[in-house]
Every structure is written in C-alpha cells, then in structure tokens.
Amino acid sequence: MxxxxxxAQVLSWMDExxxxxxxxxxxxxxxxxxxxxxxxxxxxALVSEGVSVSCAWDIENTHQPDHAMGTPQRFMVxxxxxxxxxxxxxxxxxxxxxxxxxxxxxxxxxHLDGLCHIFWDGKxxxxxxxxxxxxxxxxxxxxxxxxxxxxxxxxxxLDIAALKGVDWMGPGEGVFPEDLEAAEERQGVxxxxxxxxxxxxxxxxxxxxxxxxxxxxxxxxxWHVACAPWLRERGVSVIGADTATDVxxxxxxxxxxxxxxxxxxxxxxxxxxxxxxEDLAAACNRYGRHEFQFLLSPLRIIGGTGSPANPLAVx
Numbered sequence: 001m002x003x004x005x006x007x008a009q010v011l012s013w014m015d016e017x018x019x020x021x022x023x024x025x026x027x028x029x030x031x032x033x034x035x036x037x038x039x040x041x042x043x044x045a046l047v048s049e050g051v052s053v054s055c056a057w058d059i060e061n062t063h064q065p066d067h068a069m070g071t072p073q074r075f076m077v078x079x080x081x082x083x084x085x086x087x088x089x090x091x092x093x094x095x096x097x098x099x100x101x102x103x104x105x106x107x108x109x110x111h112l113d114g115l116c117h118i119f120w121d122g123k124x125x126x127x128x129x130x131x132x133x134x135x136x137x138x139x140x141x142x143x144x145x146x147x148x149x150x151x152x153x154x155x156x157x158l159d160i161a162a163l164k165g166v167d168w169m170g171p172g173e174g175v176f177p178e179d180l181e182a183a184e185e186r187q188g189v190x191x192x193x194x195x196x197x198x199x200x201x202x203x204x205x206x207x208x209x210x211x212x213x214x215x216x217x218x219x220x221x222x223w224h225v226a227c228a229p230w231l232r233e234r235g236v237s238v239i240g241a242d243t244a245t246d247v248x249x250x251x252x253x254x255x256x257x258x259x260x261x262x263x264x265x266x267x268x269x270x271x272x273x274x275x276x277x278e279d280l281a282a283a284c285n286r287y288g289r290h291e292f293q294f295l296l297s298p299l300r301i302i303g304g305t306g307s308p309a310n311p312l313a314v315x
Contacts, residue, residue, distance in 0.1 A: 002176035005226050007252045010262065013225075017232050018266045020126050027126055028146040030115050030268020031237045035153045039194035043154040043293045047314050053283045053292075055198070055240070055311040056110035057276045061100075064108060065214045072102035072109070104308040105273075107215045107244050112298050113271045114306040116142035118257075118264040125268045138303020145300050151270070153237060154195050155294025155313055157280055158183040161202030167209075168202030174224030174247035175199060187290045193235030196294040199223055204242045204278040215248070222247040225258035232267060238294075239263070240272030240311065272296070272311060280313050287315050 023033045061074040076098045083094025104111040116139040119130040124142060132141040160175050161168055163183045169175075180197075184190055191197055201221040220243040231239065239245065246257040255261055263269035284290045293314040298307030 002178050002224075002226065004224075004251070007254060010225050010228075010252065010255060010258050013228055013262050014120060014266045017228055017262060019232075019268045020266070022268075025126065027268070028115070028142055030125055030270065031235075032147070032151065032270060034235050034237045035151070035194040039154060040152050043152065046154065046291060046293050049287060049315040051283065051287075051315045053280050053313045053315070055275045055277060055280055055313060056309060057108070057274065059102065059109055059308065065212045066108040067106070068108075068214070068216055069103040069106035072100065075099045102308070105306060107220075108212075108274060109308055110272070110274045110276065110310070112144070112147075112296060112307050112309045113260070113264060113273065114139060114142060114144045114147075114304060115264060115268055115270070117305045118260050120261055120265040123265070125265055133305065139305050140303065143302065144298050144304035144307050145302055147298050148300055150295065150297035151196065151238060153294050154192065155198060155292050156189055156191055156195050157198045157200060157277065157284055157290045157292075157313075158191075159187070159200045159281055159284070159290070161200055161205075162186075162281070166202065168206040169221035171219030171221065172247060172249055172251075173201075173221040174226070175201070175222065176224050176226050177230040180227065180230060189290050191234045191236060194237050195234075196238035196240065196296075197231075197236050198272075198275060198277060198280070198294075199239070199241040200277045200281055201242055204276050208278070215244070219248045220244070223259050225250070225252075225255070225262060228259060228262045228267070231263070231269065236269070238270040238272065238296075240275045242275050242277045244273045245271050272309065275311065283313065283315060289315075 061072045063071045115125040122130050128141045133139045222243045246259045295312040
C-alpha cells in the first residue's frame with residue numbers, strides 16, 4: 001500500500017516545495033517557466049499523424065447535478081426566428097448572437113486555474129497578498145492574461161484506470177507516485193521537465209455510462225497530494241485530470257483540496273480541472289503512444305482567476 005502523508009507533513013510542503021522567488025519576485029508564470037523553447041520544439045516534433053483531439057466537455061446551459069457553482073446561462077439577443085420574420089419584409093441578410101455567463105470553477109466545466117485562484121495564510125503564489133484579487137479589478141496580480149501566449153508543451157497521459165484494470169476508479173480513490181511510475185512503465189513513457197501530465201481515472205466513462213452526479217456528495221477519484229514532491233522533482237509544468245484534480249474526500253481536516261493548495265499557492269503549478277480524456281485515451285491506444293503535443297489557449301480575461309478551456313492533444 002502507498003504511504004499516505006500525514007496532514008502535518010503536507011502542511012510542511014507549503015514551505016519545502018515552494019517555488020516562491022525561484023524565478024524572481026515578480027514571476028507570473030510559476031512552473032510554466034520550465035517550458036523552454038527546446039521543450040516546445042520537441043513537442044512539435046511529436047506531431048506525425050496530423051490529428052487533433054479535444055480534451056474538454058461541452059458547456060451546457062441546462063441544469064445538471066454537478067453544476068455545484070451554478071448553471072451556465074445563455075440568453076439569445078438575436079435569433080434565426082427574428083431573421084426569418086425580417087426576411088419576409090424584404091431584409092435578406094440576418095444573423096444571431098447571444099449573451100453567455102458562467103462560473104467555470106467547480107466540478108463540471110473544463111477549465112484552467114490561474115495562480116491567483118488559491119490563497120494560503122492570506123497569500124497567493126510567490127507571496128503576493130490575497131487582497132490583490134478584489135471586487136474592482138479582479139486579479140490585479142497573477143491574472144490569467146499573463147498566459148496570453150498560451151501553453152504549448154509535451155503532453156503525457158497516464159491512464160491509471162487501465163493500469164488498475166477497471167472501467168473507472170471509485171470515489172475517494174487517490175492516485176499515488178507509485179501509480180504514476182507503474183503507468184509510465186506500462187506505457188513506455190517517462191515524464192520530463194516542462195511536461196503537462198494528464199491523469200485518467202476513468203471518470204469520463206462513468207459520467208457517460210452512469211450519468212451526472214452531485215460530486216460534492218458522492219466524492220470522486222483524483223490526484224493524491226502525495227504526488228506533490230514527485231511533480232516538483234520531475235519538473236512538471238501543468239497537471240490535469242478527468243475530475244476536479246484533487247481526490248475527494250481528501251482525508252485531511254484543514255486541507256479539503258490539498259493539491260490545489262500546495263500546487264497552486266506554493267509551487268505555482270498550473271491545474272486543469274474536469275478534462276474529458278476518453279477520446280484522448282482512444283487516440284493514445286490507436287497510435288500506440290501516450291505522448292503528444294499539448295496546446296491550451298486561455299481566454300484573455302482582464303482580472304481573470306482562470307479560464308474555461310478546450311485543451312488539445314495533437315498527434
């Protein structure tokens with residue numbers, strides 16, 4: 001059985017694994033500093049099939065059980081119905097447009113967390129005070145607009161459900177460093193500095209076959225915070241999962257989402273929640289490899305604490 005770190009040990013990682021000051025006191029990119037031009041060129045060299053695979057779910061505006069932060073809203077401003085009526089009066093050209101609003105943080109929408117998203121002891125990554133995220137300006141430090149050039153790197157998917165021989169992992173079942181290394185060996189791949197590491201628990205298959213669930217009540221599988229030292233040692237720049245990253249329940253009293261806390265606030269590690277990895281798993285099996293070029297371009301929202309996203313794997 002893997003060793004589960006105590007809560008005191010995890011709390012000590014807020015200092016021991018910290019990247020504060022590593023790339024300068026005004027650093028805005030955290031672990032994405034590990035994605036060098038050489039890493040991007042190597043990732044581009046992985047494209048041989050010319051096939052792009054989405055790693056996101058559709059965004060729905062009908063209520064679902066996992067819309068814990070509210071259901072996305074769409075209001076049509078102009079429609080084809082009105083255009084048809086106008087055409088009857090001789091206006092030959094028409095169009096449609098809508099207003100769309102949503103809270104993307106949560107358990108349903110595929111999104112990238114900004115480095116300003118999580119606070120610890122009143123501070124966010126690199127020691128910046130939490131009050132720099134305010135009602136007037138949103139995130140005035142570490143905003144998502146600092147990622148204006150997007151993420152372009154090597155992606156690796158570690159298929160833990162396949163490793164364990166199950167359709168999907170169960171609620172509260174965490175993934176440990178031993179699982180990551182066993183998946184590497186099984187898949188013939190090794191995580192390298194600058195990589196985006198995507199974790200498949202099989203939850204996407206469960207979501208499709210069993211249906212939507214109130215995940216705060218049921219719990220879900222995911223990364224165990226025990227992986228944090230491994231991620232720092234390997235130089236991982238981005239992690240993602242087909243759930244909201246942290247295994248739930250976490251098993252800790254003070255740390256409901258410990259990898260969010262240690263990863264974002266201390267390490268400056270970028271997290272992608274609620275990915276759709278079933279299509280990617282099929283592509284990896286089809287092409288016989290679990291590495292690919294990984295692309296993500298967040299919306300340039302001034303003051304944004306993150307962004308809904310459509311991550312792409314290119315083979």
